Amino acid sequence: MLLLSYLERRKSTDPNTKGYFEKNGKALGTFFICAVGFWMILLIILPYLYMVIESFHPKLPMKLRGGPTDLVTLDQYKSFFIEPSSGDWNTTHFWAFFYTIIVSISVTFFNFAICYPVAFYLAQSGKKMNVRFLMLALVVPYWVNEILRAFSLRLLLTSKGVINQVLLAMGLIDSPIDFLGLNIGLYVGLSYAYLLIMMFPLYNAIESLDKYQIEAAYDLGAPRWKIHRDIVIPYSKPGIASGCTMVFMLCAGSLAAPQFLGGPSTLWFTSIVYDFFFQSFNWPRGAAYAFLLLSACVAFVMITLRIFKVSLGESIK
Amino acid sequence: MNASVQLEDLSVRFGDFTAVSNVNLNIDGGEFFSFLGPSGCGKTTVLRTISGFLAPSTGRVTISGTDMVGIGPNNRPTALIFQNLALFPLMTVSENIAYGLRIQGFSLTERTKKADELLELVALNGMGTKLISELSGGQKQRVAIARALAVQPKVLLLDEPLSALDLKLRQHMRTELRAIQQQVGITFIYITHDQGEALTMSDRIAVMSDGVVLQVGDGRAIYDNPTSAFVASFVGENNAFSGRVTRIDGNLAQIETSTGNLVGRNPKGLSIGDKAILFVRPENLNFGQTLGSVEFEAKFNSAAFEGNATHIHLMGAHGGEITVTLSRSDDFNVPAKGTSLKLSYQPALGLILADGALASD
Amino acid sequence: MNSHIISRAMIGFYILIFLTYLFGPLILMGVTAFNTPSYPQAFPFEGFTLEWFVKLWNHRAMMTGLKNSFVIGVGVVFISVPVGLAAAVIMSQISTKLRGIYYLVAVSPLLTPGVIIGISTVIFWKDMMGMSVFTKTTFYKGTILTILGQSSFVSAYCLLIISARLQRFDKALEEAALDLGASFSQVFWHILVPFLRPALFSAGIIAFLMSFENYNTTTFSILADKTLVTVLAGEARQGTTPALSALAVVIIGTSILGAVFFEIYKRREQKVKNQEAA
Numbered sequence A: 001m002l003l004l005s006y007l008e009r010r011k012s013t014d015p016n017t018k019g020y021f022e023k024n025g026k027a028l029g030t031f032f033i034c035a036v037g038f039w040m041i042l043l044i045i046l047p048y049l050y051m052v053i054e055s056f057h058p059k060l061p062m063k064l065r066g067g068p069t070d071l072v073t074l075d076q077y078k079s080f081f082i083e084p085s086s087g088d089w090n091t092t093h094f095w096a097f098f099y100t101i102i103v104s105i106s107v108t109f110f111n112f113a114i115c116y117p118v119a120f121y122l123a124q125s126g127k128k129m130n131v132r133f134l135m136l137a138l139v140v141p142y143w144v145n146e147i148l149r150a151f152s153l154r155l156l157l158t159s160k161g162v163i164n165q166v167l168l169a170m171g172l173i174d175s176p177i178d179f180l181g182l183n184i185g186l187y188v189g190l191s192y193a194y195l196l197i198m199m200f201p202l203y204n205a206i207e208s209l210d211k212y213q214i215e216a217a218y219d220l221g222a223p224r225w226k227i228h229r230d231i232v233i234p235y236s237k238p239g240i241a242s243g244c245t246m247v248f249m250l251c252a253g254s255l256a257a258p259q260f261l262g263g264p265s266t267l268w269f270t271s272i273v274y275d276f277f278f279q280s281f282n283w284p285r286g287a288a289y290a291f292l293l294l295s296a297c298v299a300f301v302m303i304t305l306r307i308f309k310v311s312l313g314e315s316i317k
Numbered sequence B: 001m002n003a004s005v006q007l008e009d010l011s012v013r014f015g016d017f018t019a020v021s022n023v024n025l026n027i028d029g030g031e032f033f034s035f036l037g038p039s040g041c042g043k044t045t046v047l048r049t050i051s052g053f054l055a056p057s058t059g060r061v062t063i064s065g066t067d068m069v070g071i072g073p074n075n076r077p078t079a080l081i082f083q084n085l086a087l088f089p090l091m092t093v094s095e096n097i098a099y100g101l102r103i104q105g106f107s108l109t110e111r112t113k114k115a116d117e118l119l120e121l122v123a124l125n126g127m128g129t130k131l132i133s134e135l136s137g138g139q140k141q142r143v144a145i146a147r148a149l150a151v152q153p154k155v156l157l158l159d160e161p162l163s164a165l166d167l168k169l170r171q172h173m174r175t176e177l178r179a180i181q182q183q184v185g186i187t188f189i190y191i192t193h194d195q196g197e198a199l200t201m202s203d204r205i206a207v208m209s210d211g212v213v214l215q216v217g218d219g220r221a222i223y224d225n226p227t228s229a230f231v232a233s234f235v236g237e238n239n240a241f242s243g244r245v246t247r248i249d250g251n252l253a254q255i256e257t258s259t260g261n262l263v264g265r266n267p268k269g270l271s272i273g274d275k276a277i278l279f280v281r282p283e284n285l286n287f288g289q290t291l292g293s294v295e296f297e298a299k300f301n302s303a304a305f306e307g308n309a310t311h312i313h314l315m316g317a318h319g320g321e322i323t324v325t326l327s328r329s330d331d332f333n334v335p336a337k338g339t340s341l342k343l344s345y346q347p348a349l350g351l352i353l354a355d356g357a358l359a360s361d
Numbered sequence C: 001m002n003s004h005i006i007s008r009a010m011i012g013f014y015i016l017i018f019l020t021y022l023f024g025p026l027i028l029m030g031v032t033a034f035n036t037p038s039y040p041q042a043f044p045f046e047g048f049t050l051e052w053f054v055k056l057w058n059h060r061a062m063m064t065g066l067k068n069s070f071v072i073g074v075g076v077v078f079i080s081v082p083v084g085l086a087a088a089v090i091m092s093q094i095s096t097k098l099r100g101i102y103y104l105v106a107v108s109p110l111l112t113p114g115v116i117i118g119i120s121t122v123i124f125w126k127d128m129m130g131m132s133v134f135t136k137t138t139f140y141k142g143t144i145l146t147i148l149g150q151s152s153f154v155s156a157y158c159l160l161i162i163s164a165r166l167q168r169f170d171k172a173l174e175e176a177a178l179d180l181g182a183s184f185s186q187v188f189w190h191i192l193v194p195f196l197r198p199a200l201f202s203a204g205i206i207a208f209l210m211s212f213e214n215y216n217t218t219t220f221s222i223l224a225d226k227t228l229v230t231v232l233a234g235e236a237r238q239g240t241t242p243a244l245s246a247l248a249v250v251i252i253g254t255s256i257l258g259a260v261f262f263e264i265y266k267r268r269e270q271k272v273k274n275q276e277a278a
Helices: A002-013 A020-024 A026-054 A075-081 A091-125 A128-143 A146-157 A162-170 A184-193 A195-207 A211-219 A224-235 A237-252 A256-261 A269-278 A283-308 A312-316 B043-051 B093-104 B108-121 B137-150 B167-184 B195-201 B219-224 B229-234 C002-033 C051-058 C060-093 C096-111 C114-129 C133-139 C142-166 C171-179 C184-212 C216-221 C228-238 C242-277
Strands: B005-014 B017-027 B032-036 B058-063 B078-081 B155-159 B187-192 B204-209 B212-217 B239-249 B252-257 B260-265 B275-280 B294-305 B309-316 B321-327 B340-345 B351-354
Touching (some): A026 C060, A026 C114, A091 A237, A146 A162, A184 A256, A195 A237, B043 B187, B108 B137, B108 B167, B195 B219, B212 B219, B229 B275, B239 B260, B260 B275, C060 C096, C060 C142, C114 C142, C142 C216, C228 C242
Parallel strands (some): B155 B187
Antiparallel strands (some): B005 B017, B005 B058
């Protein structure tokens, strides 16, 4: 309502600033505002606020909610540090949190490293036909659902899986390697899942670089690796930042990969959140942990943007 | 049916910037009226104010006596032809032309019939089903005109419609537009920076600079009797000599310039001692002397042959360029560069105006 | 020149390995779909069979899931595309100062991990809908919550897609229509929407696809219902059967077909664009 009156007021001051309703007609104008209002308020802002509020509540059965015992509390957040039932330091969850973050960062770097050459080739050297075909080839696997993809990786990596079969048959190992238990499955799964997310921003950024700049540098005597370090990478910073932040966020928030490819001892923070909701029905605690996860993601994004000296607007592309 | 347009004390401001200031004009119904001026002089702003896309900061626009305040562009009896034509790319030629009729609720058959009539008027018979992308520049131009005429406006507004066309086409379209206007009989308000267009097509012209209307009149009046230094130098070529008035003799006056004492008409009644500029058109200058002419000297620089005329460029004693235009029938032997030549003109063809900014500044 | 050829070869080789990394697991899985053993196995290939496809067809839960996924997908499209359109139009009209915040809020769902969107959706609507018995029983369902939850970020994608196209719109066309007598809503429907049609179309398709294959958010918001994806997850967690491989083959097959059609459509659109530019 405040917004509406603000818009109405703007209409009258300068005769040449068309009022909002003047510009769009009453029916459409109302529709636009309602639609966007509905979306932003009911689907984004309020649910998020509710989750944050929920995280400040104690865990109570349905009947006691809203009653006298339903006080604002930091217990849920505290529980992250100190296990409520035993009073000890909550090392498991702590460890899970950092493990998740570190693995996500590593996967991000790994994906960047292996995607960069392909992105560069696609963007700079390929002939039109080749490029389109390659693009298509890259996109098709992603039409397959992430769960099926994780599943297919599992087929490869279990003790009876293909890779072990091949290695055994070639005589390189004596007994099957437990890829899954060693969490290698998890790493590969995460990397595999978000390969393209890194590829596309990278490709877009490099593609807009004028090919002649590279040739000019080469002509001036710069070796290839220096060209990449001094010209290509600084130029594609927004794309790199964009790809890295997306991969990180998707990794940290990933559910499918740890669920299907993690070994029994794997502790993934997001899975813990999942369990709070579906196993112990401890919504407030789940909400608190979710908020911690979100903060970590946002912090990472901010830091990355700062390091790369890129603004938020640029990286969204 | 046509309408007259009145602009009363019209001013349009954008924040601190005044685009148009205090314009007072009366445009008659059925007239072909042009606004002429360099880019940024405010003519587009005036047009958009008349058509309803801008509201005046002060003053008002009335059409046939009705105040247009608060009436949007979709409710005014005007139609605008945009500079980039703004034809709807996803519709055919016929659909474009008939769009205004579709808004008014005519049936498909009626619309197609009307569109075909208009296509005939603009000499594009049978092209109704083509897409806009298939047309040439000149053809698109005519579709834009047909589209505007379809809604039977009382005033047609044209925003530099010919600027994107090449020379031959432009000249052809000038005559066509004028013919269409006289056939349909509605008021045309036309803006351009090309004085050739304005002079050949219009009944009257308003010359604008920096948001102000400097002079209004028909082509002859503007060309032969400009009332300000800007108009004198903007419309057509003109040689300018600055100096001070030293003598007055009836309706003639003499000014003292670095080139010498020059005589010309003094329509503005300047007094002795006033700073003034004397203007002589290139076609009114001759070499040598004749009875009663005013004479001075200049150094020859170069000669440029332009088909039906030759332009001789000389350097005057005042340090400025002087141009003389000779028609093909005149003889001229090209001398060495720097040769001093005698120039002359009839005093009545010289014009003395108050000192002011020239168009080239 | 020699080093050039070598580096070329190296790059080619690298890309080959890259593609194997991408496609390998999927191809393998495809093979297991046709292999007889009840445990997905590629080697040794014991016998060609289609029984897993039949089992797939008869899988009751998966079919229900499929139906739900479809319904949800359609629901999401019907919400997200109009919202995206409205958001794009408004964004093009507000002042640059407001635009920064507006953009931030609009794009925030894209940056939020899916699980958080799912969680917050459930928490919020549980309270909202719990306000009366009527709303609770009619609306508090997995399908509806999922539609709402997914729409939050799918709308953001629609906004971006439609906005990109909207920016290339020539304002003069709008003015021309107005000048010819159209009202604002007529300008919208006659001029703006036809122009945006390709973007609206892509937005719709992308919205549906994103909704269909979404897992992280849907897991939380689906409550007691299921979508194809959650059924899949359930099955994959419990054990592995080649029926899942069969499903993968079906999906890959459909996607390749879809990709081919898409290519053809794009080629045709390119031809039209080349004409328009001329």
